[in-house]
Amino acid sequence: MATHSVDIFDKKDEIIISSAEEKKLLKKLDLRIIPLLTLLFTLNFLDRVNIGNARLAHLERDLNLTGVEFNWCLGIFFIGYVLFEVPSNILLVKIKPSIWISSLMVCWGIIMTSMAFVRNFSQLMGTRFILGVFESGLFPAIVFYITKWYKRSERSYRISLFFSGATIAGAFSGLLAFAIMNLDGKFGLSGWRWIFLIEGLATVIVSFFSYFLITDYAESASWLTEDERKLAVNRLLLDEGHGHTTRFDKFQIFQAFTDLKVYIFMFMYFCILVIMYSFSFFLPTIVNGLGFNPVISQLLSTPPFFLGCVTSITLAILADRHKVRSPYLISCLLAAIVGYALLVSGNSSIALKYSGACIVGLGTFACVPNLLAWTLNNLSGDLKRAVGCAMAISWGNLGGIVSAQLYRPNDAPTYKFGHSTALSLLIVAVILSIIQYYHLNRMNKYKLKDPVRFFKGINEEDAKNLGDLHPSCEWRREWCPNGALNGVNGAANGVNGAANGVNGAANEPMVLRMEQMELRMESMDTNFFELHYQFYSIS
Structure with missing residues (x-):
């Protein structure tokens, strides 16, 4: 069993942190850690949503799927994802990140590759379920991993950088699918089979390199000097306070499961991830419903993701600078509300509806980094943070099951039911954000009182x-x-x-x-x- 300690190297030492030294360390951490995490999550998100692009490459026709069966193939992924997300993060605390993350990657990469050879509905359902099982561990693992390197006031920006992998994947998925569709018929494989094959093999290749590139913890970072390792450990110790512990204690699991704020965060994630997944899965279909052909629809699905990437990073920088999360989170939710209002409006022109889709991308993807940082900043103790974070994310990913049923074939081409449901969930998320703000404020007063x-x-x-x-x-x-x-x-x-x-x-x-x-x-x-x-x- 791997162990990890964050004790001060020498208890007699006086901890004096130089601002210049800390800035130098941060630059070094950012260059070594964030690009790798972004690449891993880009592949993770790409492999789960590329089925939306495969749909326009005639997956349904070749497998004789109905629209309802296709939606179930989307939803079954999240059953496996939700069931194994919390256990995966518990194992992460006991197993080295380099071993656990790379193992998950090679497994889901193999499953992704095998999806290129499915022949019917049952085989596609089975592979999508197993894909969800192995993909479930990466996102919460990366979120937890960031807390082992960065202080609370630094996390939102870094989370937004790696989460930009989702928007990059969404944008790249459309462009890549556009290019891969030209391979349709090569070696007897349909275009959608090439999508699964190429993207799955890419994941397997990267997984082998990730084992050597992932540094488990600051104490074992050979690319840091001894002084930098001490600084990396001590600055987190000061930032966390004395309530933080790295020991594996089952009481922390109990704390996570009995903490009201964790459950509020869970329902906030649920509302937001229903929207994020439905938007990611069905954006090519939504754009196609506006009257564009499948090839152009693949291309037009790129700009909303690009806007989401830019906004996500920009707002995360502002949130870290001002050390606030909820105002930016609520602003993003309100922007997405405006976008869906344009999509659901029957009087909007095609250009206005497409603008609404861009606004939804701009607002929705920027919500997640702020919400993740807000959650992490309010959970202390390695095991409680790992479990609480995984609980919130896994419950949120139940939204993936719901999202798969929002855009039904008989609602085409306007999809008013899906747009209206997303609009309602955004309003609920705004209300929950306000409730959480006042709940945490009340808890602070309670702690200060005695x-x-x-x-x-x-x-x-x-x-x-x-x-x-x-x-x-x-x-x-x-x-x-x-x-x-x-x-x-x-x-x-x-x-x-x-x-x-x-x-x-x-x-x-x-x-x-x-x-x-x-x-x-x-x-x-x-x-x-x-x-x-x-x-x-x-x-």
């Missing part, structure tokens, strides 16, 4: 296992003065001056560690409450 209650009757190790319930787990600012950690709100930490009913001796090991984590600042007169001591990132 932080001592969380330490009663527990030792240091149990205190570490409190996860995001730990009163020190969420500092909104990167820097905090000596007094903030040692003198102010000492009641929560058992530090000198805490008095007021806390047994300092019982918490002595924790106190010593906090004293060793003091940071030097030029100005030491900052008031504790002016540091925005917010335990949950409410926005």
Whole structure:
């Protein structure tokens, strides 16, 4: 079993983080980690949605599928995906990412390749289900993997970069399908079979290289210097707070399954992913319904994904800079609402309806990185974060099953039922975002009111296992003065001056560690409450 520790290398060392050194480290991490993750997720998303392009290359005709049977082939993927997503992330905590991720890739690449040779509905259903099983682990694994390298205020931008792989896949899928359709009939294979064959083999090839290119954790990064490895570990330790633990404790699984905010995030993901998947699967069909031929429809399905990529990255940069998520998330949802309103309107021209599709792409894909960052920032403890994140994503992917049934053949060419359902789910997502904001705000006030209650009757190790319930787990600012950690709100930490009913001796090991984590600042007169001591990132 692989183990991973994030203890400070030398407890006697005083942690002083230089801004220049940290910027240099970030550039190095970004160049080494993000491009690889983006490539992996591009292949992952491409292999799940390319069936939409295969449809226009006569997959239904060759396999004698009805429209309903085709939709079931879309939906069966997500049954396998949802069933194995949480177990996959639990295994990720115990197995090295390089081994687990590359193993998943080679398996789904082989299945993708085999889909080029299916002959009937049953075979396509079976391969799509198994494809979902093996693809299920990559997305939550990458999201969790990012938390092992980047601080909370840095994650939204990085998540948007790797998630841009989805929009790249959507855009590239249309262009690639346009090119591959010219191979129709070569060596006796239809165009749609070439789509599955070429894209599946590409995944298998990349999977072998990924094993050697994925660095498991900062402590084992041979491409970092010793000082850079220490900096990479220590800056995350300071950012996470004392409630974060890397040990494999089943109590953290219990915490994840009993946390209300996790369930709110789950339903938010569900609403958004229903829309994202239905849009990705059926955009070529929707464009085709506007009156364009299949070849032109493949090409016109590219711009909405491109717009989604640009918007996703831009808003993620702004969200990280301002350290807020919900305003940008709600803005994206409102933009997508406008887009679907144009699509569902019977009075809109073809140009206006296509513009609506572009606006939907612009808004929908930009939602996911902000929502992922918001979720990750409010879960602490490796196992709780892995399980909670996988719960939210897996429940959201149930939306893939629903999405497969939204655009029914008998609703062509306007597809008002699908557009109207998507519009309704967007409104629900806006409401849930507002509810989550106020719920987290209420929880922060509860923790500030009496932080001592969380330490009663527990030792240091149990205190570490409190996860995001730990009163020190969420500092909104990167820097905090000596007094903030040692003198102010000492009641929560058992530090000198805490008095007021806390047994300092019982918490002595924790106190010593906090004293060793003091940071030097030029100005030491900052008031504790002016540091925005917010335990949950409410926005």
